[in-house]
Amino acid sequence: MRERGRTRRLMGLSARTGGAMLKTRLGGQADWRALGEALFEGLSELKGPAMKMAQMMSQWDDLLPPDLADELARLQRQADPMPWPRIHEALELQYGDIHTYFTEVEETPFASASMGQVHKAMTHEGEAVVLKVQYPGLADVLENDLKQLRRIMSLGRWFKVPQARLDALFEELAAGLRDELDYQAEANALARYRERYQSDPRLVIPEPLFALSGQHVLAMSYVSGTPLRELENAEDALRQRVAATLADWITQELFTFGELHADPHAGNFAADEQGRLIIYDFGAVIPVPEGRLNAMMQLLDATLAHDPMAMDEAMANMGGRQGQGAPLSLYCEAAECIAPLFEPGEQDLSDVRVHRRLRELSPKVWAAMDRLQPPADTLLLSRALNGHYWNLMRLKARLNMHERIQPLLAWARSNSH
Structure with missing residues (x-):
């Protein structure tokens, strides 16, 4: 009985999330704060894989609606303990x-x-x-929870994410959750x-x-x-x-x-x-294979060079491109946002101007999903790197990223020949 009740709760949260996404896709205005509050209350009680996924999403707060991101972030620090x-x-x-x-x-x-x-x-x-x-009992409900997560992730098709890509992302997420047990x-x-x-x-x-x-x-x-x-x-x-x-x-x-x-x-x-x-x-x-690291550094090298054609080639090499027509203007805007973090000298990673520009860019990223896709085998890697970056931002880190990155870029260039 307990498992059936859990399933109903997850299905209800999934339906509510899907309704908000559909409303936005049709040009309406979703109440992201209310959705976030419902997700916080439900997932805080249910725990498990669904809560874990929401915590992951909260670390991508430059891509989420601000009200939703704020509520999901509470799962990182205020989730109720189990009795x-x-x-x-x-x-x-x-x-x-x-x-x-x-x-x-x-x-x-x-x-x-x-x-x-x-x-x-x-x-x-x-x-x-x-x-x-x-x-x-978490191990007992894990697989059923994952079924519900697969349904939630299928909503990504509304944003032109191919089913094969969604399946690959789900399998990587599921493997990570199983490993955590x-x-x-x-x-x-x-x-x-x-x-x-x-x-x-x-x-x-x-x-x-x-x-x-x-x-x-x-x-x-x-x-x-x-x-x-x-x-x-x-x-x-x-x-x-x-x-x-x-x-x-x-x-x-x-x-x-x-x-x-x-x-x-x-x-x-x-x-x-x-x-x-x-x-x-x-x-x-x-594990992070050397080939994946090399491809990521080549993308960063092209980004810092403000070379949209090289950025597109790097994205293709990573498996992050599909369809016709490279989103060159989007690449240019992304380079304008990211390059300041790697200028010579000490950079303040908590500079709100950088994050404001990234947030303003996110709707354009979603709009280009028919051509631009996250590589299917890098969900956990990208989430981890993003989360570590936000921890540095919380510390108000001032780092010479230009100096730090030079030997890594040189390593990637030597590997590309």
Whole structure:
């Protein structure tokens, strides 16, 4: 009965979303604020894949209607936690009598998300640990939720997105969500990253506690820090230090190790008292093939050169073009928006003028969807990069992007010959 009720709720939210999109497509004015409020209330309660997808969408707030983006963004920071009795149920499923392992488990979580929430606990040895607890029954409803998400994504056909492209995007999203339920893989990722960055004094990664972890619970050492979203009003020197570390780490991940942390939720990052960057969550780590990196850098190179024909060629090489007639004027406008971030010298990534221009450009991107498509195998990659960028923006980062990007562009040029 519970699963049928969940399905009805998701179908209702899907219908409401589709109605707003259809109204807009027909030239009407949708109430995006009301839709956003309904989605927040429904998805905050339901949790799971649908909430995860909405959180992803909220990070693309330069493409969404502002009122809808504002409401969905609340899912990143205000989602209601699951009641303690349900979490206790999941802990008992993992441990049996939890007092065999812990003297105390705090009933109030200090973090809650779409697929689970985090509780602090104390072992009998006096060690403070955190328990990432998967919501009870989530694995059982995952596939049914994904069916409903497929229906929602099918609305993209109204914006001239081909069905084959929608199917490919859905499969990538579904694979990512299934991976997030694999807590053993996340524990292994924690261990791998701790070893990888053990000599980097700017990074802190919690230790996975394999003896206390299992299918439904991931245990790790407790590392105290100030969440990234609370650093917005911190001292400038601290913000710039954390921002530089974050930017360096993302670059190293991509170009040295061919991987990327693909869940840039602001709650997954913090800073400790020494100004080191703490990375808490490794539920989504994706491989990034060298060929994909090379194609992305060639597109950026063409963009910074304000060369629309080269931009179109790069988009085609990435699988991001279809139909007749390259949207050359759109490429030119995109280059005008993006190039200022990479001019010589220090650039303020929180400059609202840049984001205003990108938001003004988004309706033109949607209008060109019959010719311009997101590459089908880069949904998680583009979402992750966009999310990391917005975290840098929240930190009011000032970075010399021109200097940072030059060796990467040179690498891409050498690979293109």
